[in-house]
Amino acid sequence: MIPSTFEYHRPDDLAAVIALLQEHGDEARVVAGGHSLIPMMKLRMADPAHLIDLQGLSDLKGIEIGDVIRIGAMTTQAEIIDHDGLAEAAPIMAEAARQIADPQVRNLGTVGGNIANGDPGNDMPGLMQCLDARFTLVGPDGTREVAARDFYEAAYVTTREEEEVLTAVSFDRPRGGYAYEKQKRKIGDYATAAAAVQIVAEGGRVSAASVAMTNLSDVPVFSAAAGAALEGTACGEEAVQAAVAAMLGDIDPMEDNRGPVEFKKHVAGVILARAIVRAWSRA
Amino acid sequence: MSDKMHLKLTVNGEAHETLAEPRELLIHVLREQLGITGPHIGCETSHCGACTVDMGGKSVKACTVFAAQAQGAEITTVEGLGAPDGLHVLQEMFREHHGLQCGFCTPGMITRAWRLLQDNPSPTEEEVRFGMSGNLCRCTGYQNIVKAILAAADQMNAMKEAAE
Amino acid sequence: MKDLPDTEERKAGLKGLGCSRKRVEDARFTQGKGNYVDDIKMAGMLHGDFVRSPYAHARVKSINAEAALALPGVIAVLTAKDLEPLGLHWMPTLAGDKQMVLADGKVLFQGQEVAFVVATDRYIAADAVDLVEVDYEDLPVVVDPFKAQDPDAPVLREDLEGVTEGAHGPRRHHNHIFTWEAGDEAGANAAIDGAEVVAEETIYYHRTHPCPLETCGCVASMDKVNGKLTLYGTFQAPHVVRTVASLLSGIDEHNIRVVSPDIGGGFGNKVGVYPGYVCSIVATIVTGKPVKWVEDRMENLMATAFARDYWMTGRIGATKDGRITGLHAHVTADHGAFDACADPTKFPAGFFHICTGSYDIPAAYCAVDGIYTNKAPGGVAYRCSFRVTEAAYFIERMIEVLAIKLGMDAAELRAKNFIRKEQFPYTSALGWEYDSGDYHTAWDKALKAVGYEALRKEQAERVEAFKRGETRKLLGIGLTHFTEIVGAGPVKNCDILGMGMFDSCEIRIHPTGSAIARLGTISQGQGHATTFAQILASEIGISADKITVEEGDTDTAPYGLGTYGSRSTPVAGAATAMAGRKIRAKAQMIAAYLLEVHDDDLEWDIDRFVVKGAPERFKTMAEIAYASYNQAIPGVEPGLEAVSYYDPPNMTYPFGAYICVMEIDVDTGEHEIRQFYALDDCGTRINPMIIEGQVHGGLTEALAIAMGQEIAYDDIGNVKTGTLMDFFLPTAWETPHYTTDHTETPSPHHPIGAKGVGESPNVGGVPAFSNAVHDAFRAFGLTQTHMPHDHWRIWKTARDLGLHG
Incomplete structure (x- = not known):
């Protein structure tokens, strides 16, 4: 696994970075830690002619x-x-x-x-x-x-x-309880399903809730409906299931080695429910 | 092939200068240009940790770092841990507790453990397992590696206490 | 006379058998001073890299290397056309088939070697690979070994069209390789048909890969002036590689030196001969420069030897009270595109016929059909003896299936059918002679150690709690009692490419009483330099610390068949003991001369010969060694050396009892191993520390295989698990803590009673983990679900049983 050749740049200010990007257009990529880009380059799925290292900034x-x-x-x-x-x-x-x-x-x-x-x-x-x-x-x-x-x-x-x-x-500084719940096959794996939840409690009720899901669509999923399903409730089982149902309407997972769509949807629901319960317990 | 860069690295306290293409991976420069063959190549996708070295005080996987990114860096490899006439406590404990078999993962494993124990001198077993989770071993099942690292932590702490 | 240390002290000083001696290899490895193949650097060394097929089945219409050759630094691009005049475009496999070295007209699996680029460094070689233009025409792909047998299935091996007789008998279909059978089919069928209870099941042991942390590679170096070829490489069997290299290249065997340097794990992956080795040899012969080839991880997983891929159908008959009366097994074995299984020649299905396991089954039969598909070749023994893990998995699943059918506890069913201690040596219905065993003792010890009855009680309570909706986790208790068959093997029926499967040891005692021993095996992490010295120390009375062990250089080591199938201790370990005994026999003659007594008046005492009845009169081995070099002893040649080529009279049969306690989350399919108890009986224990390490490692490989590790293909033959993101190797985080234990039942035919242990934990571990998964769902009606038990498959099992409501 050997990357293609490229020209390396290590500018020390942002103006220089932008100038390089302007000069080289889609032939250039910026690299930060490199742990997404370099593996892609080693597999030759990415081969920028110019690599702009941001570590000098x-x-x-x-x-x-x-x-x-x-x-x-x-x-x-x-x-x-x-x-x-x-x-x-x-x-x-x-x-x-x-x-x-x-x-x-x-x-x-x-x-x-x-x-x-x-x-x-x-x-x-x-x-x-x-x-x-x-x-x-x-x-x-x-x-x-x-x-x-x-x-x-x-x-x-x-x-x-x-x-x-x-x-x-x-x-903004998040308020209330939180949880990031992730199921994966092993350390180093992407999520089979992951849920990020923030819940604000007021007087035993959810006053605000925010729900997002990872790796269950071709983009990260913010589920406004899931948050709305929790708001105003006491975050009981029924509310959690309503949030899960709402979230399921927002995701669109694809089958891969982690499993088929039906499984991912089910796990997404389980993981979200767990995240909500944990966030609520911390709210 | 693109033009070669003039690369300066400090490895195990020694200054090195060499020419390398920007795309050359740090692991290749260390192994092939500088002859530092302790760190190995196992998976090439940053999963196995056989190539682990210490760069600027942090454990990194040298298969996923371009040499160009390492320009000017201070690097420690397994070769830099012990003294010429004796093993480092970690190396000694890996031997004592049978923390290695084929030896291929061992340099990365020990280099990672070395940094782990500096960041957390008295880890629990769970912290060791989590802290070592970027290093794969196919031979030992980790049990004796964990044992070796915990034993090394104890010894290093005792040595520190004795010195104080 | 000097003061003598007492007997115990002298014995301890030897660091011989039974001592948890620290490994002599470790100082080197822990300092990063190992010398693995990719560490080798030679002046002017070139680098080879493969153009590989993206297709699983395609016609290769043309290869255009012009652009690649125009790249500065590219020396050559080899194709089948270049190898053909040398007769090297195909090579023989270990299984009596042949395999393309480079694509000859077509490709048969994804990742197959199409062209070999040679360049001045590995970066240029990689660039050149991208510049080689190959024009493919895709062909229909067959990845299912059952569909491969359809009458109108595509012909995969056009080179074999019309060949009705293969290396192992008749071929009944164009994608059929062989049918191999053992036992009495009529007898087995009669026993099963007449049984009170019959259980039937199909059990799949999925395709996986040994995936040692170091991939395969070599450095080939031809000295054209003196005609000598040196080949460094990741070889588990360096001497066999030398013979094969000589036969293939026509270079006289004495002009070939094969060296296995340090090897970063093998697990069967490094037994075979791969196209990379052949191409490197050709390239060094052509260029006159050393050529290095080291595959990357994707190449390793896609193209080098896979393991398993056995579809096993069993029928087992028993009485109502659980006495097994008969067993019938049929296997459809997916061998991929070429039959490159690494088995002894006469055993195309390895030792699968150990599939009666630990049980006294009066009638049995098994048959294995080998089938070609568009997958990578291989079929190696991944940390097990030849097809033994498949056999052990099969019988240990069938026992569970039978227990379900009988409504019986699976531990009790096992105990009821174990071969009893007094039946050894025991001849199985499939023809093996089990050397020794004491299964009931091991089993009882294991059940007691885990508190088996309490576990079953807890499990029953858990099931009730689950039904009441109080928990979503089930508890599985995975039982296994396995019997291994290792130490191949007797030359009368075991050979690899005609080479008998003996092994060897050569010992030289130095004048000052230290020694060097050389063996035909090669360590890949097993610690041979430590343990073989221990065997010898106990035999010849020289401390293990004063014995150097050397392996892997065919110019210096005696011929041996190498290290795989847990054969090193049973075969080379025996050779070591026998060579040691030859040393001792000569030493006795020398001592008799020095002490002026008759040979028979001497007795051996740890590290010396003592005159019987006169303990103050003795000669230590060190004194004898010195005398052997500086005294003229009538009738005795100077020097003190010996060599032994050991042809084992039988295999050895290590066994063990493993119990896994696992929690399973039915909603996510995740698992947690709460307890794992492993009792191993490997006969005489040479180094308990190393044995324990072998068990930990083997169990972790078993964990990986059972719980997620697979080489998966899609319908058009693309490998879906080509990196360590998708090919499951557990980290320290996913790996549980293991408890090890042992009993010790020596092998009666092995010189020191040792049986070998390296592979037992894989053989026994896989069914233990898998049975735990199955057992968790037993109360809900599950009989069989296939490995690997990754999250989604466990989830699906729960779903199919209606556990998601």
């Missing part, structure tokens, strides 16, 4: 905690797990990151890479749906923000323009 790293949480695109999954402030402000982040790949991969794999390449198997995109995150994209025409829920169009297809770079994700 130190301002793409880092986690800012406030009412809004901002995570630089080059922040690694390991850094997510180890960040005390984030653990307090948005514990779902570490809970999800711990279920991604393995320790070595998490040391290099970044939040931005996981989000930007559009692989429906990645966990962060689903989580970002749940958190209603905004993605900061910088391009030749400046900076814009895209809602995570508007970002994904199809597998590996996003609204990011070729000449844009994802620099950060931000989301």
